[in-house]
Amino acid sequence: MAIKPPQLLPGDTIGIVTLGSPLEASVINEGIKTLEGLGFNVITGSSVYVENGFLAGTPQERAADFMRMVENDAVKLILPSRGGVGVAGILPYLNFSVIRSNPKLVSGYSDITVLLNAIYEYANVITLHSLLLLDFNLNTPVYNYNQFFGATSVRTVPWQINNPPELQLISKVPGNVTGPIVGGNLTSFSDTLGTSFEVNTAGKILLLEETHEPINTVYRYLNRLRLAGKFNDCIGIIMGECTNCAPAYGVTYAQLIDEFLVPLGKPLMTNFASGHGTYKAAVPIGATVNLNTQNLTITVMESTVRP
Numbered sequence: 001m002a003i004k005p006p007q008l009l010p011g012d013t014i015g016i017v018t019l020g021s022p023l024e025a026s027v028i029n030e031g032i033k034t035l036e037g038l039g040f041n042v043i044t045g046s047s048v049y050v051e052n053g054f055l056a057g058t059p060q061e062r063a064a065d066f067m068r069m070v071e072n073d074a075v076k077l078i079l080p081s082r083g084g085v086g087v088a089g090i091l092p093y094l095n096f097s098v099i100r101s102n103p104k105l106v107s108g109y110s111d112i113t114v115l116l117n118a119i120y121e122y123a124n125v126i127t128l129h130s131l132l133l134l135d136f137n138l139n140t141p142v143y144n145y146n147q148f149f150g151a152t153s154v155r156t157v158p159w160q161i162n163n164p165p166e167l168q169l170i171s172k173v174p175g176n177v178t179g180p181i182v183g184g185n186l187t188s189f190s191d192t193l194g195t196s197f198e199v200n201t202a203g204k205i206l207l208l209e210e211t212h213e214p215i216n217t218v219y220r221y222l223n224r225l226r227l228a229g230k231f232n233d234c235i236g237i238i239m240g241e242c243t244n245c246a247p248a249y250g251v252t253y254a255q256l257i258d259e260f261l262v263p264l265g266k267p268l269m270t271n272f273a274s275g276h277g278t279y280k281a282a283v284p285i286g287a288t289v290n291l292n293t294q295n296l297t298i299t300v301m302e303s304t305v306r307p
Contacts, residue, residue: 021084
């Protein structure tokens with residue numbers, strides 16, 4: 001069973017880091033102001049405001065920022081400002097033994113998902129596929145906040161991850177499986193294949209989502225995962241939205257799922273609110289989850305935080 005990080009409570013300290021691409025200072029400041037307004041203390045890493053082309057500092061600098069937050073006893077949540085690109089570059093410079101000894105809540109999506117899954121795989125600590133700093137603003141749906149703060153404080157079990165009422169889950173292949181959940185952004189996982197940090201799907205439920213990619217490119221990434229054996233190893237599949245993904249050669253995202261994933265025969269649920277969509281469910285990476293595609297339920301079978 002994976003290690004549970006301490007729960008997040010009002011008055012706790014949140015450490016802000018930028019681990020991939022830079023983010024505009026105005027967006028960072030708005031997020032910090034929002035968190036402070038919610039009653040949290042906020043500290044920032046040295047690379048938070050750095051802009052070095054499409055990266056916020058060197059991999060070593062960004063990794064050092066993250067590790068300083070890990071080793072800071074006051075910090076309860078490490079919250080990246082955004083994803084973008086380059087997060088995989090910090091992984092060789094992280095000390096997973098130290099992360100395991102100092103479990104912290106780490107939240108994010110997009111390129112941050114390679115970090116979330118690496119922490120679970122190499123430090124055995126549950127992480128959270130949920131909000132980034134840029135999501136803490138006046139336009140964020142209440143659903144997103146409810147999901148985030150529920151997952152960072154709930155210790156009772158079991159509990160369900162529900163879509164918002166206006167976004168219905170869809171069952172594509174019936175089944176009922178239970179196992180740890182891993183996953184996140186398809187592009188980011190594709191980039192790690194063939195490295196020591198590729199996602200481990202053996203015996204796992206696999207969550208995937210994507211954004212701003214034409215469907216023929218989505219096919220390319222899915223096929224890379226298939227060739228790498230990731231769909232053979234997993235026990236079930238949850239497909240999130242593909243936001244702003246244009247059809248290619250007349251093929252839509254839904255059609256690609258029907259033609260590519262349904263024939264695999266694994267329990268398959270689609271239209272899950274996660275990642276880059278407007279609505280963002282909070283998914284505890286590494287927690288044991290029951291996926292019942294017949295009842296259209298995703299049930300977390302264990303608490304994901306501790307007192």
